[in-house]
Amino acid sequence: MKKLFLSLFVISFGIGISAQKSVAQKVSELLAKMTIEEKAGQLSQLNSDWEDLTGPILQKKDEDKVALIQQGKLGSVLNVRSVAQTRMLQEYAMKSRLKIPLLFGQDVIHGFRTSFPVNIGQAASWDLGLIEKSERIAATEASAFGIHWTFAPMVDISRDPRWGRVMEGSGEDTYLGSLIGVARVKGFQGKGLGNIDAVMATAKHFAAYGAAVGGRDYNSVDMSLRQLHEIYLPPFKAAAEAGVATFMNSFNDINGIPATGSKYLQRDLLKNKWGFKGFVVSDWGSVIEMVNHGFAKDKTDASLKAILAGSDMDMESRAYIESLPQLVKDGKVDIKIIDDAVRRVLTKKFELGLFDDPFKFCNDERQKQQTNNAEHRKFGREFGAKSVVLIKNETQILPLSKSTKTVALIGPFGKETVANHGFWSVPFNDDKERIITQFDGIKNQLDKSSTLLYAKGCNVDDQDRSMFEEAVETAKKADVVIMTLGEGHDMSGEAKSRSNIHFSGVQEELLKEIHKTGKPIILMINAGRPLVFDWASDNIPTIIYTWWLGTEAGNSIADVIFGTANPGGKLPMSFPRTEGQIPVYYNHYNTGRPAAKSTDRNYVSAYIDLDNDPKYPFGFGLSYTDFSYSDFKLSSESLTANQTLTVNVTITNKGNFDGEEVAQLYIRDLVGKVVRPVKELKGFQKIFLKKGESKTLTFKLSPESLKFYDDDLNYDWEEGEFDIMIGTNSNDVQTKRIYWRK
Numbered sequence: 062m063k064k065l066f067l068s069l070f071v072i073s074f075g076i077g078i079s080a081q082k083s084v085a086q087k088v089s090e091l092l093a094k095m096t097i098e099e100k101a102g103q104l105s106q107l108n109s110d111w112e113d114l115t116g117p118i119l120q121k122k123d124e125d126k127v128a129l130i131q132q133g134k135l136g137s138v139l140n141v142r143s144v145a146q147t148r149m150l151q152e153y154a155m156k157s158r159l160k161i162p163l164l165f166g167q168d169v170i171h172g173f174r175t176s177f178p179v180n181i182g183q184a185a186s187w188d189l190g191l192i193e194k195s196e197r198i199a200a201t202e203a204s205a206f207g208i209h210w211t212f213a214p215m216v217d218i219s220r221d222p223r224w225g226r227v228m229e230g231s232g233e234d235t236y237l238g239s240l241i242g243v244a245r246v247k248g249f250q251g252k253g254l255g256n257i258d259a260v261m262a263t264a265k266h267f268a269a270y271g272a273a274v275g276g277r278d279y280n281s282v283d284m285s286l287r288q289l290h291e292i293y294l295p296p297f298k299a300a301a302e303a304g305v306a307t308f309m310n311s312f313n314d315i316n317g318i319p320a321t322g323s324k325y326l327q328r329d330l331l332k333n334k335w336g337f338k339g340f341v342v343s344d345w346g347s348v349i350e351m352v353n354h355g356f357a358k359d360k361t362d363a364s365l366k367a368i369l370a371g372s373d374m375d376m377e378s379r380a381y382i383e384s385l386p387q388l389v390k391d392g393k394v395d396i397k398i399i400d401d402a403v404r405r406v407l408t409k410k411f412e413l414g415l416f417d418d419p420f421k422f423c424n425d426e427r428q429k430q431q432t433n434n435a436e437h438r439k440f441g442r443e444f445g446a447k448s449v450v451l452i453k454n455e456t457q458i459l460p461l462s463k464s465t466k467t468v469a470l471i472g473p474f475g476k477e478t479v480a481n482h483g484f485w486s487v488p489f490n491d492d493k494e495r496i497i498t499q500f501d502g503i504k505n506q507l508d509k510s511s512t513l514l515y516a517k518g519c520n521v522d523d524q525d526r527s528m529f530e531e532a533v534e535t536a537k538k539a540d541v542v543i544m545t546l547g548e549g550h551d552m553s554g555e556a557k558s559r560s561n562i563h564f565s566g567v568q569e570e571l572l573k574e575i576h577k578t579g580k581p582i583i584l585m586i587n588a589g590r591p592l593v594f595d596w597a598s599d600n601i602p603t604i605i606y607t608w609w610l611g612t613e614a615g616n617s618i619a620d621v622i623f624g625t626a627n628p629g630g631k632l633p634m635s636f637p638r639t640e641g642q643i644p645v646y647y648n649h650y651n652t653g654r655p656a657a658k659s660t661d662r663n664y665v666s667a668y669i670d671l672d673n674d675p676k677y678p679f680g681f682g683l684s685y686t687d688f689s690y691s692d693f694k695l696s697s698e699s700l701t702a703n704q705t706l707t708v709n710v711t712i713t714n715k716g717n718f719d720g721e722e723v724a725q726l727y728i729r730d731l732v733g734k735v736v737r738p739v740k741e742l743k744g745f746q747k748i749f750l751k752k753g754e755s756k757t758l759t760f761k762l763s764p765e766s767l768k769f770y771d772d773d774l775n776y777d778w779e780e781g782e783f784d785i786m787i788g789t790n791s792n793d794v795q796t797k798r799i800y801w802r803k
């Protein structure tokens with residue numbers, strides 16, 4: 062009895078001691094036991110080719126990965142996404158000498174089992190609460206499928222809609238993009254790593270990937286450090302401050318140095334200046350791609366340059382596994398550099414709780430609950446409707462009456478299934494069952510006594526006009542035609558840069574044919590980027606921009622069309638008039654020869670054949686109701702350094718529907734030691750107003766919001782005059798001038 066008591070005491074005392082050990086101590090103890098090969102393994106991630114969701118299928122080409130795992134020479138695997146598969150691989154890891162659990166990473170970009178609007182569409186909601194909640198849901202679902210880590214959020218700012226990856230971002234604005242990035246990090250990481258429904262987030266792609274020359278994916282980036290710091294880096298810094306667990310570097314070279322080999326970005330800035338404690342993963346193969354860049358002579362050299370620069374984990378190049386041990390043995394890489402990187406990776410594995418239970422995220426019951434979650438779908442439907450942007454409603458045909466006798470849905474997206482998922486729903490692209498098509502969504506809400514006709518009209522992206530006639534005949538039978546056009550869901554996303562961003566194929570021709578019938582048309586645009594739709598814009602009085610809305614797309618769209626939801630989305634990117642105008646963005650400089658009117662051409666900074674302003678400005682979006690702005694007041698027209706400016710404005714819903722408005726606050730610093738943009742977003746508020754209701758909004762501005770980077774990268778503000786602007790979009794604003802003294 063005494064013995065039993067004693068051993069119980071020893072056991073619990075022992076547990077007590079180990080529980081008191083800090084993660085840092087545990088990591089140090091483990092590090093001390095590791096060989097250099099095992100360390101190189103922890104810094105390596107390989108892809109899995111298991112596509113089957115129902116059970117483990119081991120493909121021939123993955124066999125060597127299993128061997129590596131069993132030998133403790135692989136730290137992480139991406140694209141493994143089910144309880145069965147993650148369990149199987151984790152079991153292999155438990156056969157290794159030190160039993161270090163594997164990390165499972167996956168691109169969870171716009172939802173997981175429940176797909177949500179593509180990210181640029183989400184950004185159009187300007188609703189940080191909804192965005193955070195969507196990532197909370199995505200994390201809950203992904204973690205239930207065994208995933209520990211998502212490669213999101215992508216916080217790349219981009220001013221170029223030719224770049225296919227604008228679909229994954231929050232658009233062109235640094236302020237909005239930073240807030241959205243933080244909301245996403247919070248959503249993914251929830252109450253903190255270690256919770257069963259939290260996944261590690263990744264701020265990517267570090268850095269300036271969105272500024273690829275010509276909007277061509279993977280292309281070079283060349284810009285001043287001042288612009289880099291002012292426009293492209295703040296969302297990354299904000300994500301780091303919000304506690305994002307990891308960073309991913311980028312494919313591009315920036316000012317001649319591939320980001321993966323950039324010590325300036327990864328070590329000097331991220332780890333030293335910003336104090337980032339997580340780890341940096343390379344992008345897919347970006348270590349070995351430094352050979353193509355002409356920055357490294359071979360795989361070993363690429364490994365050397367990447368690890369010295371601060372890329373902690375190598376995704377898919379197999380460069381670290383193969384070269385790091387020798388580089389250390391040859392004295393080319395100090396073991397302290399390796400240890401620092403391994404420490405960062407192991408710390409996250411401890412924080413996730415994987416050392417306590419490597420199978421923590423392998424719970425079949427949880428996976429089942431999250432496979433098709435009705436609550437999540439309900440949220441997805443609401444989120445979808447909130448992402449829609451009403452571009453034109455000149456004849457007030459929207460919202461459409463549910464009793465419209467005959468409605469025709471025409472266009473290649475009407476009965477599309479998987480396309481609604483958007484580009485990044487890779488694992489579930491074959492899941493047609495759970496998608497609500499546009500046809501079904503509209504049909505379900507139309508009165509039973511009404512008829513919904515359908516004609517495909519054409520394919521998304523070819524020259525086949527053989528279906529035109531049937532579409533025209535269908536249109537002739539209808540009272541109202543809903544045309545659903547755009548670009549294919551796989552025409553935006555990674556490696557999907559387009560030089561022509563009009564509707565693809567013969568869709569515009571189809572639209573012109575239907576237009577000739579004289580029937581009222583509601584044009585619905587499906588896209589992952591701003592498209593150029595100049596003809597439609599000039600000829601069709603009713604246009605809604607629906608992006609790709611996810612699993613519940615059809616229901617969300619029908620909610621908007623029939624007015625259950627009143628659209629309140631605002632464009633997070635400027636929409637160009639033609640491709641030749643790109644890049645066009647609201648926060649440009651004034652230049653020495655500004656055009657007084659957008660139509661001015663003569664010896665001013667303009668094109669001789671095109672207006673200067675975009676077709677639709679940043680922040681633009683209509684509603685079924687009308688909002689007016691009045692009583693714009695500033696607390697003072699002359700301020701000192703320790704004062705805060707209070708801005709008030711009253712917004713009134715003077716239309717016939719309840720609705721939401723996003724009021725936007727911009728500033729302009731009139732004179733600076735470096736030139737300042739003509740407008741900079743510094744605040745916004747989204748409010749709901751019942752018809753007839755008014756609300757007074759209050760914004761606060763402190764000198765912190767006036768800071769900018771000068772040529773020597775000092776971050777400060779200057780005394781002087783500022784314009785304070787408030788309005789419904791970046792173009793339509795009221796302005797007052799103030800003086801701010803230092």
Ligand code: NOJ
Pocket residue numbers: 168212265344345555
């Ligand atoms: C390459 C993409 O650039 C990156 O965003 C993604 O996370 C990785 N592939 C992994 O799929």
